[in-house]
Each structure stands twice: as structure tokens, then as C-alpha cells.
Amino acid sequence: MRRLATGMVGLVALGAVLAGAAGAAEAAGCRNTGSFDRWLNDFRAEAKAEGLSRRTISSALDGLKFDPSIVRKDRAQSVFSQSFLKFSNRMVSSYRMKHGTRLLRENATEFADLERRYGVPGPVIVGFWGLETDFGANIGNLPVLNSLATLAFDCRRPDLFRGQLMSALKLIERGDLRADQMIGAWAGELGQLQFLPKDYYELGVDYNRNGRVDLLREVPDVLASGAALIKSHGWRANEPWLVEVRVPRSMPWEEAGLQVHHSEGTWSKWGVTKRDGSALRSTGLESSLLLPMGINGPAFLAYPNFDVYLQWNQSFVYATTAAYFATRLAGAPPRFPGNGEVDVLSFDQTKRLQRILEGRGYDVGGADGMIGARTRDSVREVQAKLGLPVDGYPTQALLRRLSGN
Secondary structure, eight states: OOOOOTTTHHHHHHHHHHOOOOOOHHHHTTTOOOOOOHHHHHHHHHHHHOOOOHHHHHHHHOOOOOOHHHHHHHOOOGGGSHHHHHHHHHHHHHHHHHHHHHHHHTTTHHHHHHHHHOOOHHHHHHHHHHHHHHTTTTOOEHHHHHHHHHHHHSSSSSSHHHHHHHHHHHHHHHHHHGGGGOOEEOOOOBTTTOOOOHHHHHHHOTTTOOSOOOTTOOOOHHHHHHHHHHHHTTOTOOOOOOEEEEOOOOSSSGOOOOHHHHHHHHHHTTEEETTTTTOOOSOOBBEEEOOOTTSOOOOEEEEETHHHHHHHHOOHHHHHHHHHHHHHHOOOOOOOOOEEEEEEEEHHHHHHHHHHEEEEEEEOOOOOSSSOOHHHHHHHHHHHHHHOOOOOOOHHHHHHHHHHH
16 A cells, blocks of 8 residues: 555545544545546636736646546555554564664754744654654655645545645745655655645744745754644643553453543552553643553553644554654653453454444444544443443454354
8 A cells, every 4th residue: 555664655644634524434435527627727717816826826737637546545545454553563663763763863952942942842753754754765756736636626525635735836836845846645745744735834844944845855844844733733842642551450441541531640549550560650630541452452641742643643543653652762661562462353353343333323433444433432332331341442252242143
């Protein structure tokens, strides 16, 4: 699908787009009608009405063609069906740890300045940088304007991508990039942090003050723009985002999950400790108990800043992996594997479970093989009804029980 072993090119847009497109699952089966060329002519008129110059419009839109392969990519996403353990093992590699640590050291002055300006620590920025493009090594190789035009014409999410295409033209008009420099990922992301054009245009920072925002080649602009985007999502300075913990073998599991918030004192009362078994440190903040692989897997306390990771990408697996990567870059040790063997459903088994839940009246957000928030919420309800530990994590045993096997 994509260079998953060496980068996440294209996946930030996937999460951001799905977060902002209600009914995307229902729209996935829609059919395109009408003429792409006629649509493109209408868009030209709209761009002119927006005040864009004839030169910009011509350089951006001349020669664009509808690309069915982009639509197929948009319809066939399954990478986030991987478990947290599998995904994080693959993405938080020794190479990324070493390279990310070196970049933090080499750019220490810039990161210190950015934290003063935006409140965002360097490891958080570098974590996204490493996962998205391997620190700029893999920014994509597709013509972004053609991809955006295809997705804006496509019936699935036309309004959202139409706005992204218009923002791309505004980047050209402002002088940040030429049309022929807009090479990136299939969903229209640009640069070393895979910004969608609207974020690029509205939040990009000319940190080196050379008169343009270049997120493809100029690292100072990349880092500052990343800090600005993260802050725009609500980052709170001088607060944690994710802390690994250990959980007892028995506790009120229904208290786990992002929708439940408690103080460290309450978690301690139920037997939750720091990773090394010592008492939790009191921050004065409430947090949620995150069990990405259920009661037997790794465990974390997620603080308010974790919400920023879900703003960046709505995939629970991606957000948890990115947050975990940042903690490692900030000095945390490798995660504890958990309390026992973790039961993992395959992609097809997850879809089967989702179809069963849909048949029982639960809203899982579509049988797409990805364990998203609505699937987890549905699983929690079923677990409670069946008298099972309510951790929101689907297992082989749950699937067998619901299947009547």
C-alpha cells in the first residue's frame, strides 16, 4: 500500500480527513457521475472568484486528469487494523529512536525556542516527523494537485477536498511553492510533516524568514510549523501526554477508556502504579486509563494532551503509537509487555465481529476491519452485558461467544 516500514506518507491525511467527514463509511459506496472536465472548469471559475490570478490557476489546473487509482487508494485503507503492539513495534524502531535522538540534539537550540513560543516539547514534534516521513526522507512522489482534484471530484468527500485544492492554489499564489513542486502523498499531503494544504496555508511558519514557507526542504520551517499545528490542536504546555503504568490483574475495568477521567489518587486506589511498581506521581491532572490491547497488554495513563494526538490522526493505534514514540524520545524506557498473552483478531475477524455487532443494533462506524472508537464503545457494552472485563478490546473469545461457537 505504502512504504509502511520506512514512513507514514499519506496516513496523517487519512486520519484527519476521516475525522472531519461524517458519513464517510456510507459514502464509500457512492458512484461518480458527470464530467471531470466540466467540474474542473467550474472550479476554475470558483478560483477566479476567490481572487486567484490567471497565472496561478493555469499553472495549477492545466492538464489535470481524473485518476481512478487515487480513488482506489482512498477506498482501500486497512493499515490501522493492525494491533498496537504490531504497529508500534514496526514504527518505533531502533533506527527511528537513534535518528530522532540525534536530531533532537542537533536542533536543540531551535527546539528550545519553539517550546518557549508554542509550549510544545521537541520529542513531540520529532515523533510525528519520524512516523510521517522518516524525518523527511519519504515525503511522497505523487502530483498533489492531480490527487486533490480527483478527490474533490469524487463523490465520497468532495467538499472537504475542494477546500484543500483551493488552499493548494493559494500556496502557489503566495509564493511558497510552485505547482510543479507540489509532490507528495496520494491524499494531498505535503512536506516533511505531511500537512494538508489548508493547514500548510493557515499555520505554516516562515521560521527562517526567507519570505516563503517551505515544508518540503527547509527544516526550520518544518519544525516551527509542526509546533504551530500541534498548538492549534490544543496542546497544553508543561503537561504530560502519555505515561506508561502497570495495572493489577483485577480492578474495575469499566473505568478504563478515554471517556473516563480520574485523578492519580483514584487510579492508585485501584492498584495502578508507575511502570516500575512505585506510586504514581501526582500532577493535579485527571487522566484516562488506556489499554490498547486489553487487560493483558500494555497500559498507559493518557492526559489531556493525548487528545492532540487524536486531533492529528483519529486512528487510535496511530495516536497511541505516536504518543508512545514521543515518550521514548523524551527518555522513557521500552514499554512493559503486559500481564499475559494478548489475544489479537485478524483484519477479517474484526470485520466479522463488526458485522455481528451491527446485526445486534450497535453502531460500530462500519464493518471496516479497524477498531475505532465506536467499535470499542460497542465492545464495551457487549462485555458489560456478558459479564466480561469491560476493557473495550475485542478478542477471539468474544468473537466465538457472539458467533455461538
